[in-house]
Amino acid sequence: MRQTWRWFGPKDLVSIDDMMQAGVEGVVSALHHIPTGAVWTAEEIARRQALIGVMKDGSPSGLKWDVVESLPVSEDIKKQKGDWRAHIEAWKASMRALRGAGIEVICYNFMPVLDWTRTDLAHRRPNGATCMRFDLIDFAAFDIHILARPDAAGDFPEAVVDEATRRFAAMSDDDKAALAQNVVFGLPGAAENFSLEDVRAHLAEYDRLSPETLRGHMIDFLSEVAPLAQELGVRLCCHPDDPPFTLLGLPRVMSTEADYRTVLDAVDLPANGVTLCAGSLGARPDNDLPGMMQRLADRVHFLHLRNVTRESDQIMGSFHEAEHLGGGTDMVALIAAVLREERRRRAEGRADHQIPFRPDHGQDILDDLTRKAQPGYPSIGRLKGLAELRGIMTALDHPAEGLRA
Template identity: 75%
Template sequence: MRQTWRWFGPNDLVGIDEMLQAGVQGAVSALHHVPTGAVWAPSEIARRQAEIGTRRNGSPSGIAWEVVESLPVSEAIKKQSGPWRDHIAAYKESMANLAEAGLQVICYNFMPVLDWTRTDLAYRVAHGGTAMRFDLIDFAAFDIHILKRPGAADSFPDDIAEKAARRFAEMDADARDQLSRNVVFGLPGAAENFSLDDVRTHLAEYADMSAEQLRANMIEFLAEVAPEAERLGLRLCCHPDDPPFPLLGLPRVVSTEADYRAFLDAVDLPANGVTLCSGSLGARPDNDLPGMMQRLGPRVHFLHMRNVIREGEGIPVSFYEAEHLGGGTDMVALAAAVVAEEKRRRDAGRADASIPMRPDHGQDILDDLNRRAQPGYPAIGRLKGLAELRGIFTALEHPAFQA
């Protein structure tokens, strides 16, 4: 397992020096300032590599940019509208530039409009820290009464819609504005720029798109880019939907093992692979994470290891982000499946035997509570999660436990 850490660039309040102190081996980053659909120029890639490779005092960090998260797929590609073919050409050119710079792993997602969705970015948990949370009733209140999406009430069970109406009535103007900001934060790069009318416009463009059509568009995208990734020695890995069930009337096509299998089989190339995110997938009770790692293992190119506590067993369901070993996913069993897959790869002589993993998200604890870092990406909370996961992997890989 290759221990990595997400870094959002020079403005990230958790910097390269903190990564070193956490014992991180490699960085996960992206060119967030480059507009989606544009080419990632070699000069911009080199600049990010240099930033990651340098400590605050100007000395070398010894850390390299190892995983791209994300090289975003434009809405035009997802909808196959407007300049979508030009965007695919730009995607291929960006991949070539990344390969030339020595990067090999590219994470992306195929979620329409929303990159992720939470209703509370600082939910207070029992020990006094905070975590990100998705509250189904709050989300229904946003969808039905704030966004006022046509037909929204029919998207929820009657009891949830009724509770949402009461919840909305209890909110003052500030609470309603905060809920809107929290939901909109999941729009790529749009936390401060998107209005509710912008969201409505995006949703309208998907009004007639089925999950089958979105899946077909995804497979066509992969049929274009995966062979090029194979030629360049790159590994593409799709991140699951977050959360892994339909929202806002939008289709979802990367929420289950069957969803993954559909596009992996349709474009059956080693370069076409999986980001196995145990937190996103773990928000559904029917996703068996250790089993998915076993069955999809040869195509798992990147791991996000985090945990959630589901507040019920339905789909959809409310949940919040737990301590890494404290939620509904059996992390020891998942880690054991990872260790077994890496052993199979070593035995087969695969160059990618060590799978990059990052301790995804984390609860804000201790000094994190005053740091105001990127939501979900605290310093100490992630360090704690990485330490716990590192301990599990160290034990599982110890000779005393090897057959």
């Protein structure tokens, strides 16, 4: 398992030096400043690689840009409207440029409008740490009473609607503004700029677009880009919906193992693969992460290892981001399944036998609480998670007590 770390670029408050001291082996990054639908040029890619390659004092870091996360898929592609064909060609051009720079793994997602959704970006835990949380009641209050989406109440159980109404009535104006800002933070690159009217306009574009239609558009997209990826030697890996259930009336098509299997079978190429995100998929009680790793193993190209604590047994329910070994996913069993797949790949002589992973997210602890890094991406919280995951890997692979074949 190749230990990587997400880096948001030169504005990231977690530095290359921090990554070096964490002992990571590679970097996950993206060119967030380039508008969605535009081409990532060789020059821009090389500029990011150069930044990754040096420490603050100019010394070489020895780190490389291993995984792209994410090369964004435009809303036009998802809806098959406007400039969607031109955007696919731009995506292909970006993929060629990335492969020309030596990068082989590209993560993307096919979530409409929202990249991810949380209602609280700094939920306080009993020990004083903070984490991100999705509260179903708060989200219903936002959807029904703040966004005022038509017929929103029909998407929630009656008890949730009643409690959301009571909670909304007790909110101050500041509470309402903070909730709206937290939800809108999941809009790509628009955390501080999107208004509620912007959100409503985006949602209107998906009105009456069914999950089946969106899935068909995704298969059309992959039918265009996956053959080129196969030819170039690039591994594409789709990130699951976060959270893995319907929100705001939007279709969701990558929330379960069955969703992945449908898309993998429809475009049946090794290059068409999976980003197995234990946190996103783990927010749903019917997703068995160790089993999914075992059954989808051949097409898993990238791993996000994090954990969530579900606060109900319902498909749509509240959850918060737990410590890496403290949530609902059996992380030891999941890593054991990964190591078994890596051994199988090595025995077959596969060049991609080492699967990159990153310690996804993390709770804000110690100095994280004042550093104010990107929500979900603290330095010390991720370092703690990486150390825990590294310990499991080391123990399972140890010749004395290691994983049995």
